[in-house]
Amino acid sequence: YIFYTDWMWTSFVVFSISQSTMLAVGAIYYMLFTGVPGTATYYATIMTIYTWVAKGAWFALGYPYDFIVVPVWIPSAMLLDLTYCATRRNKHAAIIIGGTLVGLSFPLFNMVNLLLVRDPLEVAFKYPRPTLPAYMTPIEPQVGKFYNSP
Numbered sequence: 001y002i003f004y005t006d007w008m009w010t011s012f013v014v015f016s017i018s019q020s021t022m023l024a025v026g027a028i029y030y031m032l033f034t035g036v037p038g039t040a041t042y043y044a045t046i047m048t049i050y051t052w053v054a055k056g057a058w059f060a061l062g063y064p065y066d067f068i069v070v071p072v073w074i075p076s077a078m079l080l081d082l083t084y085c086a087t088r089r090n091k092h093a094a095i096i097i098g099g100t101l102v103g104l105s106f107p108l109f110n111m112v113n114l115l116l117v118r119d120p121l122e123v124a125f126k127y128p129r130p131t132l133p134a135y136m137t138p139i140e141p142q143v144g145k146f147y148n149s150p
Contacts, residue, residue, distance in 0.1 A: 012107070012110075012111070012114070015071070015110075016106060016107040016110060019071055019073070019106065020076065020102050020103050020106035020107070021103075023040070023043070023044060023047070023073055023076060023077060023080070023102055023106065024080065024098065024099045024102040024103065026043055027039055027040035027043045027044070027077060027080055028040075028080070028084075028094065028095055028098060028099065030043060031080075031081075031084050031094070032091055032094070032095075037081055037084060037085050038081050039081070040077035040078070040080040040081045040084070040098075041074060041077045041078050041081050043077060044073035044074045044076070044077035045073075045074060045077075047071075047073050048070060048071075048073055048074060051068065051070045051071065052070060054068055055067075055068040055070060064118070064126075066117050066118055069113060069114060069117060070113075071106075071110055071113070072106075072109035072110055072112075072113050073106070075105065075109050076101070076102045076105045076106040076109060077102075079098070079101045079102065079105055080098040080101065080102050083097050083098035083101055084098060
């Protein structure tokens with residue numbers, strides 16, 4: 001969570017790319033080898049439930065409820081399933097069109113989801129990072145310190 005508030009745009013992009021790739025590659029792999037329509041939605045539902053469990057575990061440890069944000073996989077997976085059904089005879093079309101739909105829709109659904117998070121900065125200040133040990137503490141650069149000295 002603190003990673004998200006400190007590096008908001010970067011982490012949004014990284015998470016969007018990694019999670020949409022995980023969904024598209026995993027679901028298409030299963031659909032093409034099993035031939036079962038609806039596999040992507042099933043796959044996304046399992047990932048969603050898994051994240052709910054993680055969210056509950058962090059909440060039980062005393063963190064705020066929105067400390068873990070559950071990604072919105074299911075609508076993108078449904079688009080992938082619809083694409084698979086529409087392109088059943090052409091597996092390459094399923095991969096290209098379905099992957100593109102997931103890659104474009106997943107960040108949009110999650111952007112709406114992240115806008116609903118309760119004041120990220122307030123939570124970041126309330127739950128600061130743990131203190132680093134001395135050997136991990138960054139040393140500030142001494143640039144220009146002796147610029148005017150003789």
